[in-house]
Amino acid sequence: MIDPLNSWNSPPKDLKLESNEIHVWRVFLAQTVSCLQSLQQTLSTDERTKAERFYFQKDRSQSIVSRGALRAILSRYLDLDPSTLRFGYNPYGKPSLIAEQGGDTLRFNLSHSHGLALIAITKNRNIGIDLESIRTDFPCQQIAESFFSPLENAVLRSLPLHLQHKAFFTCWTRKEAYIKAVGKGLSIPLDRFDVTLAPGEPAALLNFQENPQEVSRWSLFELIPGSELVATLALEGSRCQLLCWQWQYSSLANP
Template identity: 70%
Template structure:
Protein backbone atom coordinates (compact mmCIF):
# COMPACT_ATOMS: atom_id res chain seq x y z
CA UNK A 1 0.00 0.00 0.00
CA UNK A 2 1.30 3.49 -0.77
CA UNK A 3 2.27 5.84 2.05
CA UNK A 4 -0.62 7.50 3.80
CA UNK A 5 -0.22 11.19 4.66
CA UNK A 6 -3.01 11.29 7.15
CA UNK A 7 -5.37 13.94 8.38
CA UNK A 8 -6.34 13.36 11.99
CA UNK A 9 -10.05 13.97 12.44
CA UNK A 10 -12.44 14.12 15.36
CA UNK A 11 -14.23 10.77 15.73
CA UNK A 12 -18.00 10.53 15.33
CA UNK A 13 -20.14 10.22 18.43
CA UNK A 14 -21.55 6.87 17.28
CA UNK A 15 -18.12 5.31 16.84
CA UNK A 16 -18.09 1.81 15.32
CA UNK A 17 -15.31 -0.47 14.07
CA UNK A 18 -16.06 -2.81 11.17
CA UNK A 19 -14.09 -5.94 10.34
CA UNK A 20 -12.60 -4.25 7.26
CA UNK A 21 -11.27 -1.21 9.12
CA UNK A 22 -8.28 -0.08 11.12
CA UNK A 23 -8.60 2.86 13.48
CA UNK A 24 -5.46 4.72 14.55
CA UNK A 25 -5.67 7.34 17.29
CA UNK A 26 -3.15 10.13 17.74
CA UNK A 27 -2.72 11.16 21.38
CA UNK A 28 -0.85 14.19 22.68
CA UNK A 29 1.00 13.18 25.84
CA UNK A 30 1.26 16.80 26.99
CA UNK A 31 -1.98 17.19 28.93
CA UNK A 32 -3.24 19.42 31.72
CA UNK A 33 -2.88 18.50 35.35
CA UNK A 34 -6.64 18.00 35.68
CA UNK A 35 -6.60 15.57 32.74
CA UNK A 36 -3.65 13.73 34.26
CA UNK A 37 -5.42 13.33 37.61
CA UNK A 38 -8.62 12.10 35.96
CA UNK A 39 -6.81 9.55 33.81
CA UNK A 40 -4.75 8.29 36.74
CA UNK A 41 -7.96 7.42 38.59
CA UNK A 42 -8.93 5.04 35.77
CA UNK A 43 -5.70 3.04 35.97
CA UNK A 44 -5.44 -0.34 37.64
CA UNK A 45 -3.32 -0.89 40.75
CA UNK A 46 -0.48 -2.45 38.74
CA UNK A 47 -0.51 0.45 36.26
CA UNK A 48 -0.28 2.96 39.10
CA UNK A 49 2.64 0.96 40.51
CA UNK A 50 4.40 1.13 37.14
CA UNK A 51 3.75 4.87 36.94
CA UNK A 52 5.25 5.39 40.39
CA UNK A 53 8.49 3.69 39.31
CA UNK A 54 9.33 6.47 36.85
CA UNK A 55 12.12 8.64 38.23
CA UNK A 56 11.25 11.74 36.23
CA UNK A 57 7.80 13.40 36.33
CA UNK A 58 7.62 13.71 32.53
CA UNK A 59 7.99 9.97 32.01
CA UNK A 60 5.42 9.30 34.72
CA UNK A 61 2.94 11.73 33.17
CA UNK A 62 3.40 10.30 29.69
CA UNK A 63 2.79 6.77 30.96
CA UNK A 64 -0.40 7.85 32.75
CA UNK A 65 -1.72 9.68 29.68
CA UNK A 66 -0.91 6.88 27.25
CA UNK A 67 -2.49 4.16 29.39
CA UNK A 68 -5.40 6.35 30.44
CA UNK A 69 -6.11 7.35 26.84
CA UNK A 70 -5.92 3.69 25.78
CA UNK A 71 -8.53 2.84 28.39
CA UNK A 72 -10.74 5.76 27.37
CA UNK A 73 -10.57 4.79 23.70
CA UNK A 74 -11.22 1.08 24.23
CA UNK A 75 -14.17 1.90 26.48
CA UNK A 76 -15.83 3.75 23.57
CA UNK A 77 -15.83 0.63 21.42
CA UNK A 78 -16.91 -1.69 24.21
CA UNK A 79 -19.36 0.56 26.10
CA UNK A 80 -17.56 -0.38 29.31
CA UNK A 81 -16.33 2.10 31.93
CA UNK A 82 -12.62 2.62 31.35
CA UNK A 83 -11.61 1.95 34.95
CA UNK A 84 -12.97 -1.62 34.93
CA UNK A 85 -11.08 -2.73 31.82
CA UNK A 86 -8.61 -5.53 32.55
CA UNK A 87 -5.63 -6.67 30.52
CA UNK A 88 -3.80 -9.94 30.01
CA UNK A 89 -0.17 -10.09 28.88
CA UNK A 90 1.46 -12.71 26.71
CA UNK A 91 4.89 -14.16 27.64
CA UNK A 92 6.59 -11.32 25.75
CA UNK A 93 4.60 -8.58 27.49
CA UNK A 94 2.11 -7.70 24.74
CA UNK A 95 -1.18 -6.62 26.35
CA UNK A 96 -4.67 -7.68 25.31
CA UNK A 97 -8.10 -7.31 26.85
CA UNK A 98 -9.30 -10.20 28.96
CA UNK A 99 -11.52 -12.65 27.10
CA UNK A 100 -14.69 -11.57 28.91
CA UNK A 101 -14.21 -7.97 27.74
CA UNK A 102 -13.66 -8.76 24.07
CA UNK A 103 -10.02 -9.77 24.06
CA UNK A 104 -10.77 -12.47 21.50
CA UNK A 105 -12.14 -9.85 19.06
CA UNK A 106 -10.81 -6.34 19.68
CA UNK A 107 -7.06 -6.14 19.06
CA UNK A 108 -4.92 -3.09 19.81
CA UNK A 109 -1.37 -1.84 20.08
CA UNK A 110 0.22 1.31 21.47
CA UNK A 111 3.47 3.16 20.73
CA UNK A 112 4.82 6.52 21.84
CA UNK A 113 7.74 8.80 21.06
CA UNK A 114 8.39 12.22 22.50
CA UNK A 115 5.07 13.88 23.33
CA UNK A 116 2.96 11.76 20.99
CA UNK A 117 1.39 8.31 21.13
CA UNK A 118 -0.44 6.23 18.55
CA UNK A 119 -3.03 3.57 19.35
CA UNK A 120 -4.02 1.16 16.56
CA UNK A 121 -7.19 -0.94 16.80
CA UNK A 122 -8.66 -3.69 14.64
CA UNK A 123 -11.06 -6.61 14.91
CA UNK A 124 -10.05 -10.27 14.72
CA UNK A 125 -6.62 -9.47 13.30
CA UNK A 126 -3.25 -9.06 14.94
CA UNK A 127 -1.98 -5.49 14.72
CA UNK A 128 1.13 -3.54 15.66
CA UNK A 129 2.09 0.13 15.52
CA UNK A 130 5.30 2.07 16.00
CA UNK A 131 6.10 5.79 15.98
CA UNK A 132 9.52 7.47 16.00
CA UNK A 133 10.84 11.00 15.85
CA UNK A 134 13.32 11.66 13.03
CA UNK A 135 16.67 12.56 14.58
CA UNK A 136 19.08 13.84 11.88
CA UNK A 137 22.04 13.39 14.25
CA UNK A 138 21.31 9.76 15.06
CA UNK A 139 24.11 7.30 14.07
CA UNK A 140 21.86 5.65 11.49
CA UNK A 141 24.44 3.73 9.50
CA UNK A 142 26.14 2.34 12.61
CA UNK A 143 22.88 1.10 14.13
CA UNK A 144 21.61 -0.22 10.79
CA UNK A 145 24.77 -2.28 10.33
CA UNK A 146 24.15 -3.95 13.71
CA UNK A 147 20.39 -4.46 13.59
CA UNK A 148 19.05 -4.23 10.03
CA UNK A 149 19.15 -7.02 7.48
CA UNK A 150 21.96 -6.98 4.89
CA UNK A 151 19.44 -5.88 2.23
CA UNK A 152 18.11 -2.99 4.32
CA UNK A 153 21.61 -1.85 5.24
CA UNK A 154 22.63 -1.94 1.59
CA UNK A 155 19.61 0.13 0.52
CA UNK A 156 20.28 2.69 3.26
CA UNK A 157 23.92 3.04 2.19
CA UNK A 158 22.85 3.63 -1.41
CA UNK A 159 20.75 6.68 -0.53
CA UNK A 160 22.00 10.28 -0.50
CA UNK A 161 23.15 11.27 2.97
CA UNK A 162 20.36 13.80 3.50
CA UNK A 163 17.73 11.07 2.93
CA UNK A 164 19.26 8.49 5.23
CA UNK A 165 17.77 9.62 8.58
CA UNK A 166 14.16 9.50 7.38
CA UNK A 167 14.75 6.21 5.57
CA UNK A 168 16.35 4.74 8.70
CA UNK A 169 13.42 5.62 10.95
CA UNK A 170 10.95 4.56 8.26
CA UNK A 171 12.61 1.15 8.24
CA UNK A 172 12.74 1.01 12.03
CA UNK A 173 9.03 1.74 12.48
CA UNK A 174 8.04 -0.87 9.90
CA UNK A 175 10.16 -3.53 11.56
CA UNK A 176 8.94 -2.65 15.05
CA UNK A 177 5.30 -2.58 13.95
CA UNK A 178 5.63 -6.09 12.54
CA UNK A 179 7.40 -7.44 15.63
CA UNK A 180 4.73 -5.91 17.86
CA UNK A 181 1.92 -7.34 15.71
CA UNK A 182 3.42 -10.82 15.95
CA UNK A 183 3.77 -10.32 19.69
CA UNK A 184 7.09 -12.10 20.15
CA UNK A 185 9.23 -9.13 21.10
CA UNK A 186 12.90 -9.21 20.20
CA UNK A 187 12.90 -13.02 20.21
CA UNK A 188 12.36 -12.34 16.49
CA UNK A 189 15.71 -10.78 15.48
CA UNK A 190 15.45 -7.55 13.52
CA UNK A 191 18.01 -8.71 10.96
CA UNK A 192 16.08 -11.86 10.08
CA UNK A 193 13.46 -10.14 7.90
CA UNK A 194 13.36 -7.39 5.28
CA UNK A 195 11.08 -4.38 4.87
CA UNK A 196 11.04 -1.66 2.22
CA UNK A 197 12.55 1.69 3.18
CA UNK A 198 13.57 3.67 0.09
CA UNK A 199 11.75 7.00 -0.43
CA UNK A 200 8.67 6.53 -2.60
CA UNK A 201 8.75 2.75 -2.26
CA UNK A 202 5.44 1.27 -1.04
CA UNK A 203 5.50 -0.04 2.56
CA UNK A 204 5.97 -3.81 2.45
CA UNK A 205 7.23 -6.78 4.40
CA UNK A 206 9.53 -8.22 1.72
CA UNK A 207 10.88 -11.43 3.22
CA UNK A 208 11.12 -13.43 6.45
CA UNK A 209 14.21 -15.59 6.53
CA UNK A 210 12.76 -18.43 8.61
CA UNK A 211 9.49 -18.60 6.67
CA UNK A 212 9.41 -16.78 3.31
CA UNK A 213 5.70 -17.53 2.81
CA UNK A 214 4.83 -15.70 6.01
CA UNK A 215 5.62 -12.29 4.49
CA UNK A 216 2.61 -12.46 2.17
CA UNK A 217 0.29 -12.80 5.19
CA UNK A 218 1.04 -9.27 6.40
CA UNK A 219 0.41 -5.72 5.24
CA UNK A 220 2.25 -2.55 6.20
CA UNK A 221 0.95 1.01 6.12
CA UNK A 222 2.88 4.21 6.62
CA UNK A 223 1.53 7.09 8.70
CA UNK A 224 2.78 10.65 8.96
CA UNK A 225 1.80 11.79 12.48
CA UNK A 226 3.73 15.07 12.15
CA UNK A 227 6.37 16.66 9.91
CA UNK A 228 9.26 15.37 12.04
CA UNK A 229 7.90 11.91 12.83
CA UNK A 230 7.21 8.67 10.99
CA UNK A 231 5.03 5.72 11.95
CA UNK A 232 3.89 2.38 10.62
CA UNK A 233 1.08 -0.10 11.17
CA UNK A 234 1.39 -3.83 10.53
CA UNK A 235 -1.71 -5.97 10.26
CA UNK A 236 -2.40 -9.59 9.41
CA UNK A 237 -4.04 -9.95 6.01
CA UNK A 238 -4.86 -7.39 3.36
CA UNK A 239 -4.87 -3.65 4.00
CA UNK A 240 -8.34 -2.64 5.16
CA UNK A 241 -9.85 0.82 5.26
CA UNK A 242 -7.93 3.19 7.52
CA UNK A 243 -9.42 5.90 9.75
CA UNK A 244 -7.20 8.24 11.75
CA UNK A 245 -8.67 9.97 14.79
CA UNK A 246 -7.38 12.67 17.10
CA UNK A 247 -8.00 11.83 20.77
CA UNK A 248 -9.02 14.64 23.10
CA UNK A 249 -9.76 14.37 26.78
CA UNK A 250 -13.41 14.81 27.66
CA UNK A 251 -14.57 15.93 31.09
Protein backbone atom coordinates in the same frame (compact mmCIF):
# COMPACT_ATOMS: atom_id res chain seq x y z
CA MET B 1 -4.86 0.77 -0.19
CA ILE B 2 -4.12 3.22 2.62
CA ASP B 3 -3.20 6.82 1.89
CA PRO B 4 -0.23 7.77 4.12
CA LEU B 5 -1.28 11.44 4.12
CA ASN B 6 -3.60 10.80 7.01
CA SER B 7 -6.27 13.24 8.10
CA TRP B 8 -6.71 13.14 11.87
CA ASN B 9 -10.37 13.92 12.51
CA SER B 10 -12.62 14.17 15.55
CA PRO B 11 -14.54 10.90 16.02
CA PRO B 12 -18.31 10.77 15.55
CA LYS B 13 -20.51 10.37 18.61
CA ASP B 14 -21.90 7.09 17.27
CA LEU B 15 -18.44 5.61 16.74
CA LYS B 16 -18.43 2.04 15.42
CA LEU B 17 -15.64 -0.30 14.39
CA GLU B 18 -16.55 -2.43 11.38
CA SER B 19 -14.79 -5.73 10.72
CA ASN B 20 -12.86 -4.32 7.74
CA GLU B 21 -11.75 -1.14 9.53
CA ILE B 22 -8.63 -0.08 11.38
CA HIS B 23 -8.90 2.88 13.69
CA VAL B 24 -5.71 4.72 14.59
CA TRP B 25 -5.90 7.32 17.35
CA ARG B 26 -3.39 10.13 17.76
CA VAL B 27 -2.95 11.24 21.37
CA PHE B 28 -0.98 14.29 22.46
CA LEU B 29 0.62 13.35 25.76
CA ALA B 30 0.87 16.89 27.14
CA GLN B 31 -2.50 17.33 28.86
CA THR B 32 -4.05 19.54 31.52
CA VAL B 33 -3.78 18.76 35.22
CA SER B 34 -7.50 17.94 35.41
CA CYS B 35 -7.17 15.49 32.52
CA LEU B 36 -4.13 13.89 34.12
CA GLN B 37 -5.88 13.47 37.46
CA SER B 38 -9.00 12.02 35.86
CA LEU B 39 -7.07 9.52 33.74
CA GLN B 40 -4.92 8.47 36.68
CA GLN B 41 -8.04 7.42 38.57
CA THR B 42 -8.86 4.89 35.84
CA LEU B 43 -5.47 3.15 35.98
CA SER B 44 -4.78 -0.14 37.70
CA THR B 45 -2.39 -0.33 40.64
CA ASP B 46 0.28 -1.82 38.38
CA GLU B 47 -0.10 1.00 35.85
CA ARG B 48 0.17 3.66 38.55
CA THR B 49 3.22 1.96 40.03
CA LYS B 50 4.89 1.82 36.61
CA ALA B 51 4.26 5.53 36.07
CA GLU B 52 5.70 6.40 39.47
CA ARG B 53 8.96 4.64 38.63
CA PHE B 54 9.87 7.37 36.14
CA TYR B 55 12.29 9.90 37.58
CA PHE B 56 11.01 12.95 35.71
CA GLN B 57 7.49 14.28 36.17
CA LYS B 58 7.10 14.71 32.40
CA ASP B 59 7.71 10.99 31.87
CA ARG B 60 5.34 10.06 34.70
CA SER B 61 2.62 12.25 33.22
CA GLN B 62 3.07 10.85 29.72
CA SER B 63 2.84 7.29 31.02
CA ILE B 64 -0.43 8.13 32.77
CA VAL B 65 -1.89 9.82 29.69
CA SER B 66 -0.92 7.04 27.27
CA ARG B 67 -2.41 4.28 29.44
CA GLY B 68 -5.38 6.38 30.50
CA ALA B 69 -6.19 7.35 26.92
CA LEU B 70 -5.90 3.71 25.87
CA ARG B 71 -8.45 2.76 28.52
CA ALA B 72 -10.75 5.64 27.56
CA ILE B 73 -10.63 4.71 23.88
CA LEU B 74 -11.16 0.98 24.39
CA SER B 75 -14.03 1.65 26.80
CA ARG B 76 -15.88 3.52 24.08
CA TYR B 77 -15.90 0.47 21.80
CA LEU B 78 -16.82 -1.86 24.66
CA ASP B 79 -19.30 0.36 26.50
CA LEU B 80 -17.48 -0.33 29.77
CA ASP B 81 -16.09 1.92 32.47
CA PRO B 82 -12.38 2.55 31.68
CA SER B 83 -11.32 1.60 35.21
CA THR B 84 -12.89 -1.87 34.88
CA LEU B 85 -10.80 -2.94 31.90
CA ARG B 86 -8.37 -5.77 32.57
CA PHE B 87 -5.36 -6.69 30.48
CA GLY B 88 -3.39 -9.86 30.00
CA TYR B 89 0.05 -10.32 28.48
CA ASN B 90 1.44 -13.05 26.28
CA PRO B 91 4.82 -14.67 27.10
CA TYR B 92 6.58 -11.93 25.11
CA GLY B 93 4.83 -9.06 26.86
CA LYS B 94 2.24 -8.09 24.24
CA PRO B 95 -0.89 -6.77 25.98
CA SER B 96 -4.48 -7.69 25.19
CA LEU B 97 -7.87 -7.37 26.81
CA ILE B 98 -9.00 -10.40 28.77
CA ALA B 99 -11.33 -12.69 26.82
CA GLU B 100 -14.35 -11.82 28.97
CA GLN B 101 -14.03 -8.17 27.89
CA GLY B 102 -13.64 -8.80 24.17
CA GLY B 103 -9.96 -9.68 23.98
CA ASP B 104 -10.65 -12.46 21.48
CA THR B 105 -12.20 -9.93 19.08
CA LEU B 106 -10.93 -6.42 19.74
CA ARG B 107 -7.18 -6.11 19.08
CA PHE B 108 -5.03 -3.09 19.82
CA ASN B 109 -1.46 -1.87 19.91
CA LEU B 110 0.18 1.30 21.22
CA SER B 111 3.37 3.22 20.55
CA HIS B 112 4.60 6.57 21.83
CA SER B 113 7.49 8.90 21.11
CA HIS B 114 8.35 12.57 21.43
CA GLY B 115 5.17 13.57 23.28
CA LEU B 116 2.81 11.67 21.00
CA ALA B 117 1.08 8.30 21.16
CA LEU B 118 -0.60 6.24 18.45
CA ILE B 119 -3.17 3.59 19.32
CA ALA B 120 -4.28 1.14 16.61
CA ILE B 121 -7.49 -0.87 16.99
CA THR B 122 -9.13 -3.50 14.81
CA LYS B 123 -11.15 -6.71 15.02
CA ASN B 124 -10.17 -10.35 14.70
CA ARG B 125 -6.67 -9.89 13.33
CA ASN B 126 -3.30 -9.10 14.78
CA ILE B 127 -2.01 -5.57 14.57
CA GLY B 128 1.13 -3.66 15.49
CA ILE B 129 2.14 -0.02 15.36
CA ASP B 130 5.41 1.82 15.90
CA LEU B 131 6.20 5.53 16.09
CA GLU B 132 9.61 7.19 16.11
CA SER B 133 11.00 10.71 16.10
CA ILE B 134 13.60 11.34 13.38
CA ARG B 135 16.83 12.13 15.24
CA THR B 136 19.64 13.55 13.16
CA ASP B 137 22.18 13.01 15.97
CA PHE B 138 21.60 9.25 15.99
CA PRO B 139 24.41 6.89 14.81
CA CYS B 140 22.20 5.32 12.15
CA GLN B 141 24.74 3.33 10.16
CA GLN B 142 26.36 1.90 13.28
CA ILE B 143 23.03 0.69 14.70
CA ALA B 144 21.86 -0.53 11.30
CA GLU B 145 24.93 -2.74 10.95
CA SER B 146 23.95 -4.49 14.19
CA PHE B 147 20.22 -4.91 13.57
CA PHE B 148 19.30 -4.50 9.88
CA SER B 149 19.52 -7.15 7.19
CA PRO B 150 22.28 -7.06 4.54
CA LEU B 151 19.76 -5.82 1.95
CA GLU B 152 18.53 -3.02 4.21
CA ASN B 153 22.08 -1.96 5.03
CA ALA B 154 22.95 -1.84 1.35
CA VAL B 155 19.93 0.36 0.58
CA LEU B 156 20.70 2.66 3.52
CA ARG B 157 24.34 3.13 2.49
CA SER B 158 23.29 3.88 -1.09
CA LEU B 159 21.21 6.90 -0.07
CA PRO B 160 22.54 10.47 0.14
CA LEU B 161 23.56 11.38 3.68
CA HIS B 162 20.72 13.87 4.12
CA LEU B 163 18.17 11.08 3.51
CA GLN B 164 19.73 8.37 5.65
CA HIS B 165 18.29 9.34 9.04
CA LYS B 166 14.68 9.35 7.86
CA ALA B 167 15.26 6.09 5.97
CA PHE B 168 16.77 4.51 9.08
CA PHE B 169 13.80 5.38 11.30
CA THR B 170 11.36 4.43 8.55
CA CYS B 171 12.99 1.00 8.40
CA TRP B 172 13.02 0.73 12.19
CA THR B 173 9.30 1.46 12.54
CA ARG B 174 8.45 -1.05 9.81
CA LYS B 175 10.43 -3.79 11.51
CA GLU B 176 9.12 -2.93 14.99
CA ALA B 177 5.49 -2.73 13.85
CA TYR B 178 5.80 -6.16 12.26
CA ILE B 179 7.31 -7.91 15.29
CA LYS B 180 4.78 -6.18 17.56
CA ALA B 181 1.95 -7.45 15.37
CA VAL B 182 3.32 -10.99 15.44
CA GLY B 183 3.58 -10.66 19.21
CA LYS B 184 6.90 -12.43 19.73
CA GLY B 185 9.09 -9.42 20.43
CA LEU B 186 12.81 -9.59 19.77
CA SER B 187 12.71 -13.39 19.71
CA ILE B 188 12.41 -12.63 15.98
CA PRO B 189 15.88 -11.33 14.98
CA LEU B 190 15.55 -8.04 13.15
CA ASP B 191 18.17 -9.01 10.58
CA ARG B 192 16.27 -12.13 9.46
CA PHE B 193 13.66 -10.27 7.43
CA ASP B 194 13.67 -7.40 4.93
CA VAL B 195 11.42 -4.34 4.70
CA THR B 196 11.38 -1.38 2.34
CA LEU B 197 13.02 1.86 3.47
CA ALA B 198 13.96 3.99 0.44
CA PRO B 199 12.19 7.37 0.12
CA GLY B 200 8.91 7.06 -1.76
CA GLU B 201 8.91 3.27 -1.60
CA PRO B 202 5.60 1.84 -0.28
CA ALA B 203 5.85 0.14 3.10
CA ALA B 204 6.17 -3.61 2.64
CA LEU B 205 7.58 -6.79 4.10
CA LEU B 206 9.87 -8.07 1.34
CA ASN B 207 11.29 -11.32 2.64
CA PHE B 208 11.40 -13.52 5.73
CA GLN B 209 14.22 -16.04 5.63
CA GLU B 210 12.70 -18.75 7.84
CA ASN B 211 9.15 -18.43 6.52
CA PRO B 212 8.65 -16.81 3.09
CA GLN B 213 4.86 -17.18 3.43
CA GLU B 214 4.91 -14.35 5.98
CA VAL B 215 5.26 -11.87 3.12
CA SER B 216 1.76 -12.59 1.81
CA ARG B 217 0.26 -12.85 5.30
CA TRP B 218 1.12 -9.32 6.46
CA SER B 219 0.61 -5.79 5.17
CA LEU B 220 2.58 -2.71 6.21
CA PHE B 221 1.29 0.84 5.89
CA GLU B 222 3.03 4.16 6.32
CA LEU B 223 1.47 6.73 8.66
CA ILE B 224 2.35 10.40 8.95
CA PRO B 225 1.44 11.53 12.48
CA GLY B 226 3.34 14.82 12.43
CA SER B 227 6.44 16.74 11.41
CA GLU B 228 9.74 14.90 11.90
CA LEU B 229 7.90 11.74 12.94
CA VAL B 230 7.54 8.43 11.13
CA ALA B 231 5.17 5.58 11.90
CA THR B 232 4.18 2.21 10.49
CA LEU B 233 1.08 0.08 10.92
CA ALA B 234 1.42 -3.70 10.49
CA LEU B 235 -1.74 -5.68 9.86
CA GLU B 236 -2.57 -9.34 9.40
CA GLY B 237 -4.28 -9.52 6.01
CA SER B 238 -4.71 -6.78 3.45
CA ARG B 239 -8.26 -5.60 2.83
CA CYS B 240 -9.04 -2.76 5.17
CA GLN B 241 -10.20 0.80 5.55
CA LEU B 242 -8.14 3.14 7.71
CA LEU B 243 -9.78 5.83 9.81
CA CYS B 244 -7.57 8.21 11.80
CA TRP B 245 -8.97 9.94 14.87
CA GLN B 246 -7.61 12.74 17.02
CA TRP B 247 -8.16 11.96 20.70
CA GLN B 248 -9.55 14.73 22.87
CA TYR B 249 -9.98 14.36 26.60
CA SER B 250 -13.53 15.69 26.55
CA SER B 251 -14.55 13.37 23.70
CA LEU B 252 -13.97 10.11 25.55
CA ALA B 253 -13.63 10.82 29.24
CA ASN B 254 -15.74 12.80 31.62
CA PRO B 255 -13.93 15.98 32.73
